[in-house]
Structure formats: C-alpha cells, structure tokens
Amino acid sequence: MRTGIATVCLSGTLKEKMQACAIAGFDGIEIFEQDLVTSPLAPEDIRRMAADLGLTLDLYQPFRDFDSVSEDLFAANLRRAEAKFKLMARLGMDTILVCSNVATASIDSDSLRVEQLGRLAGLAGEHGVRVAYEALAWGKYVSDYEHAHRLVEAVDHPNLGTCLDSFHILSRDWDTAPIEAINPGKIFFVQVADAPKLSMDVLSWSRHYRVFPGEGQFELAKFMGHVVRAGYTGPVSLEVFNDVFRQSDVERTAVDAMRSLIWLEEQSAKWLDGTSTEGTAGSAAGSRRRYPMELATLPKVSEPAGFNFAEVKAEDTVQLEKLLGQLGFEFNGRHRTKDVQLWTMGQARVIINEQAASHSEPAIAALGFDVDSPLIASARAQQLKAPVVVRKVQADEEVFQGISAPDSTEIFLCQGSPDGTAAWTAEFGQPDESGGGLQHSSLRDVATPHAVIDHVNLAQPWQHFDEAVLFYTSAMALEPQPFAEVPSPGGLVRSQVMQTSDGAVRLVLNLAPVQQARSEVRKTYQEHIAFAVDDLVATARSARDRGLEFLQIPANYYEDLDARFDLEPGFLATLKELNLLYDRDANGEFLHFYTATVGSVFFEMVERRGNYDGYGAPNAPVRHAVQYDSVHRF
Numbered sequence: 211m212r213t214g215i216a217t218v219c220l221s222g223t224l225k226e227k228m229q230a231c232a233i234a235g236f237d238g239i240e241i242f243e244q245d246l247v248t249s250p251l252a253p254e255d256i257r258r259m260a261a262d263l264g265l266t267l268d269l270y271q272p273f274r275d276f277d278s279v280s281e282d283l284f285a286a287n288l289r290r291a292e293a294k295f296k297l298m299a300r301l302g303m304d305t306i307l308v309c310s311n312v313a314t315a316s317i318d319s320d321s322l323r324v325e326q327l328g329r330l331a332g333l334a335g336e337h338g339v340r341v342a343y344e345a346l347a348w349g350k351y352v353s354d355y356e357h358a359h360r361l362v363e364a365v366d367h368p369n370l371g372t373c374l375d376s377f378h379i380l381s382r383d384w385d386t387a388p389i390e391a392i393n394p395g396k397i398f399f400v401q402v403a404d405a406p407k408l409s410m411d412v413l414s415w416s417r418h419y420r421v422f423p424g425e426g427q428f429e430l431a432k433f434m435g436h437v438v439r440a441g442y443t444g445p446v447s448l449e450v451f452n453d454v455f456r457q458s459d460v461e462r463t464a465v466d467a468m469r470s471l472i473w474l475e476e477q478s479a480k481w482l483d484g485t486s487t488e489g490t491a492g493s494a495a496g497s498r499r500r501y502p503m504e505l506a507t508l509p510k511v512s513e514p515a516g517f518n519f520a521e522v523k524a525e526d527t528v529q530l531e532k533l534l535g536q537l538g539f540e541f542n543g544r545h546r547t548k549d550v551q552l553w554t555m556g557q558a559r560v561i562i563n564e565q566a567a568s569h570s571e572p573a574i575a576a577l578g579f580d581v582d583s584p585l586i587a588s589a590r591a592q593q594l595k596a597p598v599v600v601r602k603v604q605a606d607e608e609v610f611q612g613i614s615a616p617d618s619t620e621i622f623l624c625q626g627s628p629d630g631t632a633a634w635t636a637e638f639g640q641p642d643e644s645g646g647g648l649q650h651s652s653l654r655d656v657a658t659p660h661a662v663i664d665h666v667n668l669a670q671p672w673q674h675f676d677e678a679v680l681f682y683t684s685a686m687a688l689e690p691q692p693f694a695e696v697p698s699p700g701g702l703v704r705s706q707v708m709q710t711s712d713g714a715v716r717l718v719l720n721l722a723p724v725q726q727a728r729s730e731v732r733k734t735y736q737e738h739i740a741f742a743v744d745d746l747v748a749t750a751r752s753a754r755d756r757g758l759e760f761l762q763i764p765a766n767y768y769e770d771l772d773a774r775f776d777l778e779p780g781f782l783a784t785l786k787e788l789n790l791l792y793d794r795d796a797n798g799e800f801l802h803f804y805t806a807t808v809g810s811v812f813f814e815m816v817e818r819r820g821n822y823d824g825y826g827a828p829n830a831p832v833r834h835a836v837q838y839d840s841v842h843r844f
C-alpha cells in the first residue's frame with residue numbers, strides 16, 4: 211500500500227510538516243493549498259525538497275466551488291483552474307482534487323455538470339493534469355460518491371476521475387459495497403479518515419473531529435476492502451482535520467498517523483480474508499493476493515490474558531508501603547539486584563520502584579500484561595512504531611519486552627502462566643529480610659483474600675488521547691468501548707475504557723480538561739490501580755482495622771443511593787459506615803471503595819457481583835468531587 215498524508219493534518223510550517231512526514235516514513239503527501247500559499251518557499255524549492263526527502267507530491271488540493279454555476283462564473287472558474295494547473299507544473303504535480311460545489315452552485319443540472327467537468331478535464335489534459343472529483347458530504351447538489359462517479363463516467367475523459375474520501379462516504383452512511391464496481395482506472399485518489407460517531411452538522415464534524423484510522427468508529431477496514439477489491443493501486447492518504455492534531459507536536463502526530471495506516475493496512479487484509487468466499491483461511495489470503503494492491507500484515511497478537519503486575523515509582527516509599535499493608539497486601543521482599551519491592555495480594559502484584567529518582571512523588575510507572583508470546587507482541591508493537599523500553603537486567607533475570615505508551619507509561623509484555631503465577635517473583639527476597647517495608651506480620655492472621663488487578667485508570671494529556679486509543683487498539687489488541695463523560699469540579703472528564711472481550715484486562719483512559727503535561731494532569735486527576743476481591747465488606751473492615759484512610763464519601767451520596775436503589779437499611783448503613791460505593795445494573799452489582807491519594811496514585815478495591823461489567827460510572831463524579839476538594843482545600 212502506498213501511504214500518504216495531507217499537510218492539513220499537521221501543525222507547523224510546510225517545511226516542518228514535510229520533514230515530519232519523511233521521518234515517519236510516508237511515501238507521499240497531499241499539499242493543502244493554504245500551506246503552499248503561506249509558505250516562503252518557491253514551488254520549485256518545495257519540489258526539490260520533497261524529492262530530497264523521498265516524498266512524492268501526490269495531490270494538490272482543494273479546488274473549490276467549480277461546477278453547477280452560470281456561464282460567466284464558469285469562465286472565471288476555468289481561469290482560476292488554469293492558474294493552478296500552471297502552478298502544479300512548477301511543483302511537478304499531476305493530480306488536483308476538485309470538490310463538489312457547496313457555495314456558488316446555483317443550477318441543479320447533471321447535464322450542465324457533465325459539460326462543465328468535461329471542459330475542465332479538457333483544459334487539464336492540455337496541462338497534463340488529472341482532476342479527481344470528490345463529493346463533499348455537504349455538497350449542494352453532489353454529496354454522494356456514486357453521484358460524483360456517475361458524472362465522471364458520463365464525461366468519459368481520461369483526465370477526469372473520482373476521489374473517494376472515507377469521511378464523506380461514511381459520515382453519510384452511504385453503502386460502500388458499490389465502490390467495488392468502479393473502474394479502478396477512474397479512481398484517481400483515495401483519502402481516509404476516521405471519526406467518532408457524533409450527532410452534529412456534518413461540516414463541523416468533518417472540519418474539527420476527524421481522527422486517524424483506529425481512533426474513531428467508522429468501518430474503515432470494510433471501506434478499504436472494497437477499494438482494494440475495486441482494483442485501486444494508488445496512494446491511500448490520510449486527510450484528517452482535527453483541532454488537537456493541528457496544535458500538537460508535528461513529528462509525533464506524523465508517527466501516530468503512520469501507525470494508523472500500518473494498522474489499517476493489516477485490518478483491511480483481515481477484512482478481505484474474512485469475507486473471502488473461498489472457505490479456509492489459507493485460500494482466503496490467497497484470494498486477497500489476487501488484488502493488485504499489496505497489503506502488508508503484522509505479527510499477530512491476541513488480547514492479553516490478564517495484568518501481570520502494576521508498578522508504582524516513588525522516591526519515598528513509606529506512604530505507599532503503609533497503604534498497601536493496610537489494604538491487606540503482603541510484602542514479598544526486595545529484588546535481588548534492584549531497588550524495587552514486591553507486594554502481593556492473591557494474584558495482584560504491585561512493584562514499588564525506588565530507582566527512578568526523577569519521579570519525586572508516587573506515580574504509576576509501568577504495567578505488565580500477560581501475552582501468548584512476548585517476542586511476537588513486541589515485534590508487532592515495534593512495527594507499529596512503539597518506542598522500545600530498555601531496562602537493565604542481570605544475566606539470570608527475566609528479560610521483559612517493554613514498549614512505551616503515548617503517556618509514557620511503560621508497558622511490559624510478560625509470559626503468562628495458566629495458574630496466574632509469575633516466574634520473575636522468584637527474583638525477590640524473603641518477606642522478613644531487613645529493610646523491607648512495614649512490619650505487619652502480626653496482621654497475617656487475616657487470611658489473604660483472593661485478588662486480581664481489576665483495572666487501571668490512567669490520566670491522559672489532552673494532546674495524546676486519540677493516539678493512546680490507537681496505541682492500545684493496534685499494539686495491545688484492546689477494544690475501545692463507547693466513551694463516557696464524567697462531570698468533575700475541574701471540568702468534564704472524558705473517560706474511554708479499553709478492554710479485552712473477557713474483561714481480564716481493563717484500562718480506563720481519562721482525558722482531563724485544561725492541564726498540559728501528564729505531571730500536571732495527575733495532580734488533580736489522579737491515577738489508580740483497582741483490585742478485585744471476593745468480599746469487599748470484609749476487606750474494607752480489615753483495612754479499617756489496620757487504620758486505612760478511606761476516601762470520605764458525602765452523606766448526600768447515600769441518600770441518593772437509597773432513593774435510586776431502595777437498599778436494605780442494614781446494607782445501606784454498612785456502605786455508609788465503610789465509605790463504600792455501590793452500583794447495580796441488569797447484569798449484577800458493584801461495590802467499591804477508594805483510598806486517599808499518595809502523590810498522584812490511589813488504590814481502589816472492588817467486588818463484582820453477578821456479571822456486572824462496568825466501573826461504577828454513576829459514582830465517578832462523587833470520587834472526582836471529593837478528590838478535587840482534598841487537593842484544593844489547602
């Protein structure tokens with residue numbers, strides 16, 4: 211697949227954009243007119259720079275409001291077009307995008323459009339230019355790709371073809387199957403963009419909310435599958451108008467963009483294999499190879515089987531040790547060679563890492579996922595341009611394959627074991643060794659509850675939120691769930707759950723308002739690790755007896771709870787007494803509580819009853835409000 215990207219996707223000057231595209235590995239770019247008009251570079255310089263960077267200049271765009279106009283306006287439009295054709299000769303470009311008229315269209319006549327597009331194609335032919343006609347979703351008379359293509363067919367000129375843009379097609383819910391019937395020689399260009407499903411006017415949706423493939427909700431693999439089956443072989447080019455990307459770091463956005471195309475390529479191949487009429491997978495892949503566009507695939511990963519561990523970094527570990535001990539975690543000793551401690555409760559493993567002096571206050575630093583093959587998962591992530599994390603290990607220690615997530619959380623790919631144990635824990639010493647944390651052995655008479663890491667909640671800087679969704683989707687095989695918006699005193703927090711189909715791994719990505727850096731985000735919107743236990747009330751009682759500081763839930767909450775659920779009075783009193791939160795839906799019940807925060811981390815204990823699959827979303831605003839209050843009280 212030939213990869214491309216429109217300069218409008220990125221921040222910076224044209225020069226910076228081109229450089230970032232080359233670094234990210236794109237084959238070519240679309241030059242957006244604004245970027246050229248505002249550039250100090252002469253067209254010849256741009257041409258030379260692109261050649262030197264190894265980028266092809268695939269599309270000049272957009273040329274607006276050409277068709278469906280009166281004759282005198284049409285004459286002016288042709289003159290305007292000819293000026294652009296001459297400019298394109300200087301740039302060494304041969305394809306221009308002409309979008310359907312939205313503003314000056316006054317005559318609704320297909321025969322007039324055929325005549326006017328025909329005359330444009332004739333002029334383009336004289337200049338060696340190809341015109342790719344695109345139906346904008348909000349075009350006045352032409353808003354449907356099949357309509358645009360019928361006009362192209364009727365003109366029947368070698369210099370006129372169609373531009374297919376996934377946004378204009380999928381935002382309007384047009385059927386994509388008819389793409390297959392289009393003569394591939396007449397598809398002059400293909401643009402791809404994803405988007406969240408929003409109910410708003412389509413122009414605003416398109417201009418501000420497009421995202422890279424895999425970051426939204428459009429069925430892009432299917433769209434691309436039809437394009438491939440049509441026999442198209444030209445560039446597949448990202449055209450993403452997005453307010454966040456346009457002000458984010460250009461090189462980073464270009465890499466995010468490239469990741470989305472690599473992923474889309476794989477997903478398209480999968481879609482083609484899955485819809486092949488020829489029985490077995492082997493012959494399905496064979497049938498995909500019948501199409502002229504070659505689609506690269508990636509090392510395969512299946513969803514992770516569970517969390518292997520969570521790691522919290524802290525310079526001063528006293529508070530963390532105290533908190534974990536109070537929750538009922540056992541100290542499992544220090545590492546043989548590193549300055550790290552292991553704390554466990556059942557199969558929930560927490561590492562306290564004291565090595566990272568750069569983190570002055572406790573913060574979530576790393577997560578371990580159990581995968582089938584760490585080697586394959588790591589190869590896949592690296593092909594998806596995930597940065598590798600290297601940690602020093604001694605010869606006899608387990609080597610973890612690590613990658614860095616967009617918010618810089620380190621993700622370690624661990625070899626899962628069927629019984630839920632982890633071989634690396636043998637590298638940790640005895641619980642009673644000197645220097646190891648809290649002396650709480652007297653509390654061991656309380657049987658250690660069965661526990662697992664239930665979910666981890668990470669605060670995301672606003673400029674990396676969509677990138678994070680694509681990262682966990684493409685590299686870690688997590689599924690994005692419909693996002694929620696949680697009111698907090700500091701603003702609306704967008705909450706995106708990414709999880710495996712069985713819920714064994716659940717990540718909650720929270721997009722906090724306003725703050726810039728992750729460290730700032732974390733101050734107000736803290737992050738947490740949640741552990742699931744079998745008996746939350748018993749866990750809470752033991753924790754209280756050990757002196758745990760619970761997040762204090764307001765009395766109003768319990769009145770509201772009673773109004774909504776009509777709870778048994780004794781049960782309601784227990785919830786209130788222990789600062790427990792409660793939720794119930796058709797699938798089951800959810801009990802949970804939160805600890806006070808140390809640094810930017812707090813812990814949550816949960817109990818899932820029945821098949822409850824959520825996170826107590828109705829309780830999230832209460833937590834945010836209480837935490838906000840505790841941060842801003844001083």
Ligand SMILES: O=C(O)c1ccc(O)c(O)c1
Pocket residue numbers: 271272307309344346375416417449
């Ligand atoms: O929003 C627009 O005007 C616009 C312009 C050119 C395109 O290719 C497009 O998809 C949208």
Ligand SMILES: [Mg+2]
Pocket residue numbers: 344375401449
């Ligand atoms: Mg477009």
